[in-house]
Amino acid sequence: MDSTKKHLRSAVLVAGAATLALAMGGCSAGSSGASGGSDQTKNVTINVVLASDPPPKSELAEFTKETGITVKWTNLDWDSLQTKIAAAATAKTYFADATDVDWSRVGQLGKLGWFYPMQKYLKTSSLKADMPQLSSFTVDDKVVGIPYDASFMVTTVNKELFAKAGITTMPTTISDYTKDLQQVKSSGAVQYPLDIPFAAAEGLSTYWYQTTGAFGGTVLDKKGKPQFTSPDSAGYRAAQWMISALKSGLVSPGNINVTDSQGMQTLMAKGNVASVFSDYSGNVGSLYNVPDSSSVVNQVQYIPTPGADGVGPNLSNPDSIGIPVNAKYPKAAAKFISWFTSKDTQVDFAGANGPDKVLSGYALPSRLSAVDVLNSKGTLVGGDVLAKLLKTRAKPVFPEGAPSWYPQFSNSVYTNLHAAAAGNMTVDAAIKAIAQTATQLSSGS
Amino acid sequence: MDRRMHWVRWIGVAFILLWTLIPIYWTLNTSLQTNAQVTAKPAYYVPPTPTLRNFATLLTGNGDVPDSVRQSLVNIIIECAAATIVTVVISTLAAYAFARMRFRGRQLLFYAVLATMAFPAYTTLIPIYKIMTGLGLVNTYTGIVLVYVSGFLPLATWILYNYMSSLPVSIEEAGQVDGASRMQVLWHLVVPLARPGIISTAIITFLFAWGQFLFPLVLSSDISTEPLTVVIASLQGRHVVPFSLMSAAGIIAIAIPAVIAVLLNRYIVNGLLSGSVK
Incomplete structure (x- = not known):
């Protein structure tokens, strides 16, 4: 009986030590994936992970031709993606150069510092007038993501x-x-x-x-x-x-x-x-x-x-795209985001320039200027109502950003x-x- | 009294069967309908015009979704098979050592191995992810297989330890008297005798590995290593869920483990009960 107790105690000690070692190993190892990615923007491949189908190959190829940045796209369902974002950020490891920032998680992400403030790479102040939902992704004056569609x-x-x-x-x-x-x-x-x-x-x-x-x-x-x-x-x-x-x-x-x-x-x-x-x-x-x-x-x-x-x-309740602090190529990711959320790209994604350029499941551009183009071309179903609502009625659920x-x-x-x-x-x-x-x-x- | 107990038992069995099988039936029912039929009101309890179109789309169709499903099916088979083989080999050696060899700290080590089963697996997710990143094993078969092996090894060792402990020592002693080495005894005498236990350990490990979701989700980055369980979840769109296609993928995912479980059921039960009765 005493022997069993002794063995059990020893086992618990060993198990405890093993866990500690594992956790310490986890904390110290792999700092290679930590923040401070490369500024390189030519001849690099970036990983983009979103809960969305990829843009048409021709569109991505055009982007690569213009910038020298190759995009590797991964489509993951929203719930799984949030798990991956949290796991990678907690482990301080790289998993994507650009990924989803959901409106409801802005408070958490801002507080935890898991994403770069987009001001570091883009002139976000100039986007405000054209992207009414940008405020949904602003917390403590930091813009953690750029909305790529205008879900409301x-x-x-x-x-x-x-x-x-x-x-x-x-x-x-x-x-x-x-x-x-x-x-x-x-x-x-x-x-x-x-x-x-x-x-x-x-x-x-x-x-x-x-x-x-x-x-x-x-x-x-x-x-x-x-x-x-x-x-x-x-x-x-x-x-x-x-x-x-x-x-x-x-x-x-x-x-x-x-x-x-x-x-x-x-x-x-x-x-x-x-x-x-x-x-x-x-x-x-x-x-x-x-x-x-x-x-x-x-x-x-x-x-x-x-x-x-x-x-x-x-x-x-829009989704946006941001850059995790453990990104390998944050500057290249910023270039991609700038292209992905540009007026011309959004107009293409929404189908104004033919079915070959449509992004499957794309609802409504986040830029008013893109919505206006679609509306004038008559390619947006209910476009007049949606454009008016987006301009005058769309408001963030939490004006100060979603709480953490x-x-x-x-x-x-x-x-x-x-x-x-x-x-x-x-x-x-x-x-x-x-x-x-x-x-x-x-x-x- | 016996008669009443008989009925109570059968009602219990019927309840458990319905509770378990209805979701599987509903998945099968959905997989054999078109999306329009799936969303019809009232719902069809039996497919009105059963179709294998969803299965054909996934298994032979063109496009990103069928390609992903097929690749992920290959991935899950490779990962589960590799994890099973490695786990069985290591656990056989470990179980034999713990059951038969006498060395210092034997029991301590054995209890330590068993104690790891008490840890909630998810608490190790972040450290494991970090270690795998450091080793460059994220998004590789090796990384996923290693994690599966580390997770299932304690249970496999325990099952085989119980099985080997129940085998008569005299046969091994006779082999040693005839001049066989430890490894020869293990390979030529113990492994054949423990074959039912080894088979049940392999089946249990394979089934456990097949059902994994969170670890492969985090440890794989794209379709080159994602198993079917992860890909099925990713089929649901942001606002639209392809119910019939997801159900067909679900049926494909459960078909292989279901066949294994039904055909080799007696090994699974024997393995789990080994050592419980002497």
Whole structure:
């Protein structure tokens, strides 16, 4: 017995020592991949890792011909990519010269210093006027990524289903919108006219932020304090409106397990609902008007998002591209980013100059000048509405940049709203739980 | 009472089977439909017009997605097979040493090896990534195989240790009396006797390696080394998910381990139970 104990103790000691050695080895080894990459921009190959298909080979070849920089492109799904970014940054090792910077992680990335401030390589101040969503990637005056598309949340309606219910003038306030949805339901045009993705996932959080904006408020203040605890607040009313839409039959009970993209693909694109209050900008052209994936071709349109007292804002959720501090060729990566986000390239990607130059899945250019070109050429579906919204209505979800604790906050938002939708808690209890999380996180506890 | 217990047992078995098989059935059902059928409402519980188009696209089609799936299928087979062979060879030697040889610190070393199984694997991810970067082994088969071997070696050693401990020592002693060296005894006597244990260790290692996601995700940088598990995840687009194609890839991914598990089930059970009954 004593012998066993002795052996076990020794084993634990050895195991502990082995772990320590491994960790120390991990901390000291491989500093070769650390920051301080080469300034070389000629005859180099850079790795670009994004959650996107690669640009057409001809486009990349043209870039290589112009600059001498060869691009090796890797397409990775968004979740896996975030894991890789975090793992590489934590291990202080190289994995890409340019990669994704998501709007929701700007606070974290800025605080942790995982990405170079883009001011170091590009004149970002000159981009501001043409890229309204640049502010979503600015934290402590550092621009950590340059937006390459202009994803923002926008309301879509199936005008044919609305017309069947006798609605031809689109609503501009939430109360009118709600009445119209009830009218669509009672007309029998569709049983459940509204899509809200109540699955416990990020899409539910962003839907709530957008609805809160439409009700005339914001979720958090500059210091990260919750702004939705009062029953009169926009956030509280937004949550109540969403849950009551489910309870009153405007939203299908099955939506309790529907994510945002599932709802768009299987409900809106199939004519099973008449509206998505918080849809993706670009979905009309890239999803609803594509016959292979849609049965509502030419039936869906963007409308200015109905607000509490008139048209509401459209919150931005764009992706950008930045340079990790462990990049091997940061200057070459900056040249690539400059090309990738240029007006001419964006116009090509969006299909204005023929299908050979299209970047698959590209929604909407991040540059107003590129949107104007598309609009003038008539190649952007719903371009007039989108251009106007991007210029005048698109706003960051968090004007001061997403807080560094955003992932935990978002988790609390979608978990509690999902529970409220499932009937496991009241709206009031859900709001209180979310507020408690925000208060704790913002106070650093 | 016995009759009641009989029913309870079967209800339990039925519940577990449904719980396990329904997701697999749904994946198969989705893989045999077109994307339009997959998104239809109400959903089809049985494919209305079963099609192998998704499988044909992935296995014989042209384009980036089919190319990636095929390359990743090759990658996963190479990585799992290599990890299995290396693990079995090393663990056989280690298990024999621990089971039969008497040397100072034997038990201490053995417990230390076993103790590593208690560490959550993910806590070692960052140090391993850093070490592999330092050694220039990121995005190489060697790097991924080494990590698999280090991860599965303790379990494999433990299984084989139990198996070899249960073998009669007298046969090995007879061999030694006849003048055989340790390695000859191991190769000509122990390995043939321990073959069921070695096979079960190989199967278990292969199946564990096949299911890996996070380590190969981090340790591979492109399609030259990415296994199928990683590539399947990357098939989902930013806003659009190709459900039927992903399901077909999922069925391809589970086909090989499923066949192995069904055909060689008795070895897996024997391996895991070895040493538990004497």
